[in-house]
Amino acid sequence: MAPSRNPGRSNQRRRTRKDLLDAAARLMRTGEKPSLEAIAEEALVSRATAYRYFANLDDLLVEAALHMSMPEPGTVFPAGAPEDAVARVARVDDAFDEMMAANEGALRLMLASALQRTRSGPDDPPRRQNRRTPLIEAALEPWRGQFKPAALDRLVKALALVIGSEGMIVFRDVLTLDDAEAKAIKAWVIAALVEAARKE
Amino acid sequence: MAPSRNPGRSNQRRRTRKDLLDAAARLMRTGEKPSLEAIAEEALVSRATAYRYFANLDDLLVEAALHMSMPEPGTVFPAGAPEDAVARVARVDDAFDEMMAANEGALRLMLASALQRTRSGPDDPPRRQNRRTPLIEAALEPWRGQFKPAALDRLVKALALVIGSEGMIVFRDVLTLDDAEAKAIKAWVIAALVEAARKE
DNA sequence: ATTGCAATGAGACAATAGTCTCATATATGA
DNA sequence: TCATATATGAGACTATTGTCTCATTGCAAT
Numbered sequence: 001m002a003p004s005r006n007p008g009r010s011n012q013r014r015r016t017r018k019d020l021l022d023a024a025a026r027l028m029r030t031g032e033k034p035s036l037e038a039i040a041e042e043a044l045v046s047r048a049t050a051y052r053y054f055a056n057l058d059d060l061l062v063e064a065a066l067h068m069s070m071p072e073p074g075t076v077f078p079a080g081a082p083e084d085a086v087a088r089v090a091r092v093d094d095a096f097d098e099m100m101a102a103n104e105g106a107l108r109l110m111l112a113s114a115l116q117r118t119r120s121g122p123d124d125p126p127r128r129q130n131r132r133t134p135l136i137e138a139a140l141e142p143w144r145g146q147f148k149p150a151a152l153d154r155l156v157k158a159l160a161l162v163i164g165s166e167g168m169i170v171f172r173d174v175l176t177l178d179d180a181e182a183k184a185i186k187a188w189v190i191a192a193l194v195e196a197a198r199k200e
Numbered sequence: 201m202a203p204s205r206n207p208g209r210s211n212q213r214r215r216t217r218k219d220l221l222d223a224a225a226r227l228m229r230t231g232e233k234p235s236l237e238a239i240a241e242e243a244l245v246s247r248a249t250a251y252r253y254f255a256n257l258d259d260l261l262v263e264a265a266l267h268m269s270m271p272e273p274g275t276v277f278p279a280g281a282p283e284d285a286v287a288r289v290a291r292v293d294d295a296f297d298e299m300m301a302a303n304e305g306a307l308r309l310m311l312a313s314a315l316q317r318t319r320s321g322p323d324d325p326p327r328r329q330n331r332r333t334p335l336i337e338a339a340l341e342p343w344r345g346q347f348k349p350a351a352l353d354r355l356v357k358a359l360a361l362v363i364g365s366e367g368m369i370v371f372r373d374v375l376t377l378d379d380a381e382a383k384a385i386k387a388w389v390i391a392a393l394v395e396a397a398r399k400e
Numbered sequence: 401a402t403t404g405c406a407a408t409g410a411g412a413c414a415a416t417a418g419t420c421t422c423a424t425a426t427a428t429g430a
Numbered sequence: 431t432c433a434t435a436t437a438t439g440a441g442a443c444t445a446t447t448g449t450c451t452c453a454t455t456g457c458a459a460t
Contacts, residue, residue: 009427009436016437033316035416046439051418112312114373116233127373157375158389164374166366173314173327174364175357189358192396193389202407209406209457216407235446246409251448 003052017053019043024064031105036060058113065110068103070131071095073138085146086191088139093163093186096132097179100168107165132164133157148200155197162189202252217253219243224264231305236260258313265310268303270331271295273338285346286391288339293363293386296332297379300368307365332364333357348400355397362389 003013023043027034034042036057040050054060076095077088100107114127136159140152147155161167163186171182203213223243227234234242236257240250254260276295277288300307314327336359344352361367363386371382 003437012427012437036418037416047418048420048440049438052437055418057417108315112315115308115312115315115369130374130376133375154385154388157371157377157381157385160375161367161370161389162361164370166370166374167361169315170361170364170366171357174330174366175333175360176330177357181357185354185357188354188396189361189393192393196388196392196395212407212457236448237446247448248410248450249408252407255448257447 016043016045016049019045020050020053020060021064021067024060025067025106028061028064028106028109029103031108033061033109058116061106062110062113065103065106066129068099068106070099071135073135076135077138082142085140085143086194088142089136089159089163089190089194090187092132092135092139093190095135096163096165097168097183100165111165111169130160132160136160136163146198151197151200155193158193159190162186162193216243216245216249219245220250220253220260221264221267224260225267225306228261228264228306228309229303231308233261233309258316261306262310262313265303265306266329268299268306270299271335273335276335277338282342285340285343286394288342289336289359289363289390289394290387292332292335292339293390295335296363296365297368297383300365311365311369330360332360336360336363346398351397351400355393358393359390362386362393 020039020043024034024039027038027042036050037047039060040047043050050060054063071092076091082088083091133156136156140147140156144152167186168182171177171185177185203216220239220243224234224239227238227242236250237247239257239260240247243250250260254263271292276291282288283291333356336356340347340352340356347355367386368382371377371385377385
């Protein structure tokens, strides 16, 4: 039987679900794609049960990757007087780089799975979560007055090109740059875009 | 036996190899990941033979995707007097968008496969080919004089963030923008970056 | 035309993904 | 404590990937 959503045994259900995600996250750290059998074994659960909680292996992996630590706006920005807008965006970029460095293997698995998710209708769930936009908006919030609303909106979306994991992929896999050069180029792009948006 | 590299029967070998790539490309157009068995059947070849030419299914798919039409510099830029640098870069972006629209399914498969290729040493082959840099360089070539060499180098790498398939992924999957808005934002970013590089 | 060797086909085999059924264990309300 | 609903385990089953072996086909040089 598939686990129901009745309030009946929700604790047990939440525990097994969490056990599976934890086990998957543990095995994913190597960057090797773990088999569902390995995950189930690591979670001390039968294979059938794993399939009762996740439609397929990729869904499990994606959800496990989302459990990875993502910086919170509160921790990224220092409490005192806000720095320059460029410096604050650079902070967001740093936070992402740190997170990605710690979880590159799992991240690649998640991205690959999401890329293959077939979207049929326009109204089914988005392929990817968007965790960068809130952070970028938080970075620019104190300096909102420096931008026209339309320019700010465009700037946020443009910065999303530079800051997430896709940027890392371009620099590492396509251009094969080292981290230092990638960082320098991103810093330059961020400054140029913020500057251009201010001037509108 | 694995096909050798002796000159003996190279025509036969090239034909078989091409048949497999063509068959894979044909089946990939839907965006569904074809099974190796389906590809072999479509190519009128046995499964074993397919594995004699490609180490695994993903390698076959990646190589098939690379066979997809990629614009040549000669066809992208008009012959007469060169337009503005920004306009020329925008042309490259358009060419990529066209190519990606025609092959989105296959492209996603290729990107997903490349993402999962495990990198062992620093000296093994790069995970991805880089076909955008030559085009971007060709776009900026006539206006090379407007930039300091270091600025030009950085500009090319920065534009690589915006122009390839990863940018499309961010706009479509993460930000869920429609094509028109994505295009507008990219145009703005391109102009801003070229402008900033000129001013160095 | 004949022959040797390279390419191919056929199929066995193991590992994994995913589905399904039935039996068992157990959490929880009575 | 007991009864029952419900989560779980065990395992059969199909499909696919990837490897391997052995027999056959057919290109090409003689």
